Amino acid sequence: MLSIVWLPILFVFIVGLCFGSFYNVVILRGLSGESIVFPGSKCPKCGNPLKWYHNIPLLSYVFLRGKCAYCRTRISIQYSIVEFITAILFIISYLRWGFSLQVLFMLSILSLFLITIVTDLKERVIITSHSYILCGLGLLLSLVATFYPQILDFNINKIYMFCPILSSVSGLIAGAAVMEIMARLGYLVAGKRAFGEGDSYIAAALGAILGIKYILIVLILAGIIQFLVSLPLFLFNTYRQGKKFVAVELVLFLTLAVLLFLYSIKLDKIVYFSGLILLVLMAMHLIRNIISGMKTSNNNTYLPFVPAMNIAAIIIMFIIF
Ligand SMILES: [Zn+2]
Numbered sequence: 001m002l003s004i005v006w007l008p009i010l011f012v013f014i015v016g017l018c019f020g021s022f023y024n025v026v027i028l029r030g031l032s033g034e035s036i037v038f039p040g041s042k043c044p045k046c047g048n049p050l051k052w053y054h055n056i057p058l059l060s061y062v063f064l065r066g067k068c069a070y071c072r073t074r075i076s077i078q079y080s081i082v083e084f085i086t087a088i089l090f091i092i093s094y095l096r097w098g099f100s101l102q103v104l105f106m107l108s109i110l111s112l113f114l115i116t117i118v119t120d121l122k123e124r125v126i127i128t129s130h131s132y133i134l135c136g137l138g139l140l141l142s143l144v145a146t147f148y149p150q151i152l153d154f155n156i157n158k159i160y161m162f163c164p165i166l167s168s169v170s171g172l173i174a175g176a177a178v179m180e181i182m183a184r185l186g187y188l189v190a191g192k193r194a195f196g197e198g199d200s201y202i203a204a205a206l207g208a209i210l211g212i213k214y215i216l217i218v219l220i221l222a223g224i225i226q227f228l229v230s231l232p233l234f235l236f237n238t239y240r241q242g243k244k245f246v247a248v249e250l251v252l253f254l255t256l257a258v259l260l261f262l263y264s265i266k267l268d269k270i271v272y273f274s275g276l277i278l279l280v281l282m283a284m285h286l287i288r289n290i291i292s293g294m295k296t297s298n299n300n301t302y303l304p305f306v307p308a309m310n311i312a313a314i315i316i317m318f319i320i321f
Pocket of ligand 1: 043044045046047048068069070071072073
């Protein structure tokens with residue numbers, strides 16, 4: 001028997017699927033520059049307008065067997081994935097915040113995170129208007145927290161270090177500043193920005209949403225996520241490109257680093273310090289190799305940082321708000 005408690009969850013799931021379907025349009029048209037309201041959906045290949053029953057989230061993909069009803073061109077699974085993840089985000093948000101004003105804020109922010117992640121992974125661009133809306137939502141949330149804290153459920157003093165709006169503005173500045181400094185460090189190493197301005201916009205938006213207290217935590221967490229995802233990819237690619245020595249050296253380096261960290265107290269001082277010196281030498285050698293690799297080959301090990309930042313922010317949001 002379907003218990004009554006499942007009904008709202010089912011409802012939220014279906015609403016989430018519909019919103020996810022709309023976000024696909026936002027992603028697609030954000031990239032092509034078309035209006036998101038008009039015209040109606042059409043097949044990107046043959047241009048035939050889609051009927052309503054071609055447009056049912058998840059279900060249409062299944063009964064059309066992943067192909068356009070007119071020209072049989074394969075439809076990307078990305079649309080169904082976005083719909084499904086949106087629905088899951090809606091359910092988790094509902095379970096966390098219920099039907100409240102706060103959930104509207106959170107869902108708007110989480111949805112834009114998802115849209116930015118997919119846009120960045122797909123085309124390696126951040127659409128500036130998306131970052132502006134995120135900044136606006138963060139500032140609006142802090143304004144509400146300043147003047148009408150009673151309509152929000154989270155503990156305002158725990159999140160904002162000082163007056164919410166000030167905390168939000170300083171978070172915005174700190175996020176942008178940290179990323180701009182990192183981007184410009186690229187001039188020292190490679191003679192160009194380390195990454196585009198989109199990352200700074202997103203970091204600024206995250207600062208506005210989470211305030212000065214949590215923006216640095218999110219950036220550090222994002223760095224860890226980025227490292228964990230990039231490492232296997234980097235190892236695989238260097239190994240495949242015939243630079244087996246770099247891959248092996250990197251593994252040795254990481255093993256040594258972990259061992260030194262775990263046994264730092266128990267080890268004899270001389271062993272510990274010689275290990276440390278070896279570690280530094282290996283790091284220098286590795287960095288030299290990686291930089292020369294970055295300069296020569298067209299680098300396909302590069303992963304955009306925005307998805308990591310947004311995923312870190314999603315995790316922190318569910319914890320603190
Ligand atoms: Zn078609």
